[in-house]
Amino acid sequence: MDKARVIAYKVLTQIDSEEVYSNLSLNREINRANLEFRDRRLATELVYGVLRMRGHLDYIINQFSKHPVKNLDPGVRNLLRLGVYQIKFLDKIPVRAAVHTTVELAKRDFHMGIAKFINGVLRNIDRKIDQVSFPDQIKDPVGYISTFYSHPEWLVKKWVKRYGVKETIELCKANNRVPELTIRANTLKIDPATLANNLAEKYGYEVSLLPYPAEGILLENATGFTQLKEFYEGEFTVQGQASMLVAHALQLKPGMKVADLCAAPGGKTTHMAALMRNEGEILAIDIYSHKIDLIEANCKRLGVTNVKTLCADTTTLELKEEQFDRILLDAPCSGLGLLAQKPEIRWMKTEKEIKELARLQKILLKKGLSWLKPGGIMVYSTCTITEEENQKVLEEALKMDSVELIDLRYLLPEEEKELFSTPYLEFLPHVTETEGFFIAAIRKLN
Numbered sequence: 300m301d302k303a304r305v306i307a308y309k310v311l312t313q314i315d316s317e318e319v320y321s322n323l324s325l326n327r328e329i330n331r332a333n334l335e336f337r338d339r340r341l342a343t344e345l346v347y348g349v350l351r352m353r354g355h356l357d358y359i360i361n362q363f364s365k366h367p368v369k370n371l372d373p374g375v376r377n378l379l380r381l382g383v384y385q386i387k388f389l390d391k392i393p394v395r396a397a398v399h400t401t402v403e404l405a406k407r408d409f410h411m412g413i414a415k416f417i418n419g420v421l422r423n424i425d426r427k428i429d430q431v432s433f434p435d436q437i438k439d440p441v442g443y444i445s446t447f448y449s450h451p452e453w454l455v456k457k458w459v460k461r462y463g464v465k466e467t468i469e470l471c472k473a474n475n476r477v478p479e480l481t482i483r484a485n486t487l488k489i490d491p492a493t494l495a496n497n498l499a500e501k502y503g504y505e506v507s508l509l510p511y512p513a514e515g516i517l518l519e520n521a522t523g524f525t526q527l528k529e530f531y532e533g534e535f536t537v538q539g540q541a542s543m544l545v546a547h548a549l550q551l552k553p554g555m556k557v558a559d560l561c562a563a564p565g566g567k568t569t570h571m572a573a574l575m576r577n578e579g580e581i582l583a584i585d586i587y588s589h590k591i592d593l594i595e596a597n598c599k600r601l602g603v604t605n606v607k608t609l610c611a612d613t614t615t616l617e618l619k620e621e622q623f624d625r626i627l628l629d630a631p632c633s634g635l636g637l638l639a640q641k642p643e644i645r646w647m648k649t650e651k652e653i654k655e656l657a658r659l660q661k662i663l664l665k666k667g668l669s670w671l672k673p674g675g676i677m678v679y680s681t682c683t684i685t686e687e688e689n690q691k692v693l694e695e696a697l698k699m700d701s702v703e704l705i706d707l708r709y710l711l712p713e714e715e716k717e718l719f720s721t722p723y724l725e726f727l728p729h730v731t732e733t734e735g736f737f738i739a740a741i742r743k744l745n
């Protein structure tokens with residue numbers, strides 16, 4: 300049986316029924332099955348494609364299936380989604396092969412009646428795919444955007460209210476793109492230009508240095524990069540371009556005393572350590588002990604030696620006031636800036652969660668400010684783009700009269716500065732062509 304599709308089907312059903320994350324589940328299954336390059340690429344394309352276009356696919360299926368998609372068994376609905384995705388979006392795959400392989404999987408896992416049902420729906424969709432009409436963009440913009448561009452209705456409604464119809468479409472399109480892979484050179488071990496050259500020359504990757512920050516490298520058409528000697532030896536780590544600005548926003552110096560309030564898995568902790576040349580001390584806190592292990596493993600791989608970890612709930616932790624020179628709060632958030640990287644997030648999050656997260660973020664930010672020395676800097680960052688979790692949380696902190704906001708545009712090259720109109724940096728995927736991200740830096744006054 301076709302290995303790539305077997306794995307795609309398994310991973311999609313797992314994500315649908317157990318809410319596991321796509322990257323973890325897919326990597327585990329791909330490695331377990333020891334897939335060859337071609338199958339690996341197809342399985343990845345199928346999983347991410349179906350997750351991205353799920354709303355679009357379900358809209359089509361609902362027009363042809365006598366049972367609504369939401370009432371179907373998760374296995375059955377993911378087989379249908381896989382079949383329709385191949386028919387509609389993968390020109391290289393003949394329709395006959397798409398239908399046949401899907402029906403074979405249905406026969407393996409379900410009774411004959413289900414296999415016939417899937418066969419019937421897929422053949423019907425193939426014949427009539429050009430007749431499918433989506434809601435009217437003028438009369439029902441939210442319905443149109445959410446089905447055609449495959450995002451949940453509540454989120455589209457929110458964005459249309461904030462950005463208008465045209466910009467919301469651009470944002471959704473950006474979220475549906477295959478994201479770029481960016482890595483951060485670990486300057487404790489190597490300089491970015493040497494690493495970029497090595498990766499290009501030794502492995503034939505298409506490599507370029509990012510316009511910012513200095514450690515950022517763009518890798519195109521790269522697969523299997525976490526198996527490279529350079530990765531094992533800690534010469535680089537995978538990190539989004541906007542996220543790489545966070546440590547810079549703290550204006551770190553060797554010898555400082557720093558706290559990272561929500562640190563795991565340590566992407567930014569290890570970046571801070573590199574900027575501090577491993578001198579000084581970083582207290583890296585996280586609420587989950589298994590995640591503390593990830594911070595420690597990352598520190599070890601990257602040669603970081605100035606980090607002390609602490610497993611604790613930062614909201615209730617008692618520490619001496621005003622003791623840190625720098626504090627990072629890279630807060631737990633809804634993750635809605637990462638819809639290109641983790642497309643399933645859009646189907647998992649709810650509006651209610653956003654409110655709860657905003658409450659938590661405000662508590663964490665206030666706590667951090669109480670531990671910060673006068674004259675010290677605290678950075679607040681999230682990988683989301685909701686006002687509730689970003690601007691509103693910041694507004695609350697700025698009500699204190701002992702703080703001021705630092706203008707972070709100095710971190711950007713001249714040509715990028717005009718994309719930002721505020722002292723804090725809000726990265727929107729359709730504007731900055733990065734992940735969606737938010738960074739604000741607050742100075743505590745003397």
Ligand SMILES: C[S@@+](CC[C@H](N)C(=O)[O-])C[C@H]1O[C@@H](n2cnc3c(N)ncnc32)[C@H](O)[C@@H]1O
Pocket residue numbers: 560561562563564565566567568584585586587590611612613614629630631632
């Ligand atoms: C956005 S992630 C941090 C990512 C990390 N800064 C990095 O760059 O790798 C947020 C982290 O906050 C942790 N967290 C959530 N609630 C917490 C709390 N009350 N106290 C401490 N850590 C918490 C989560 O376990 C999660 O690892």
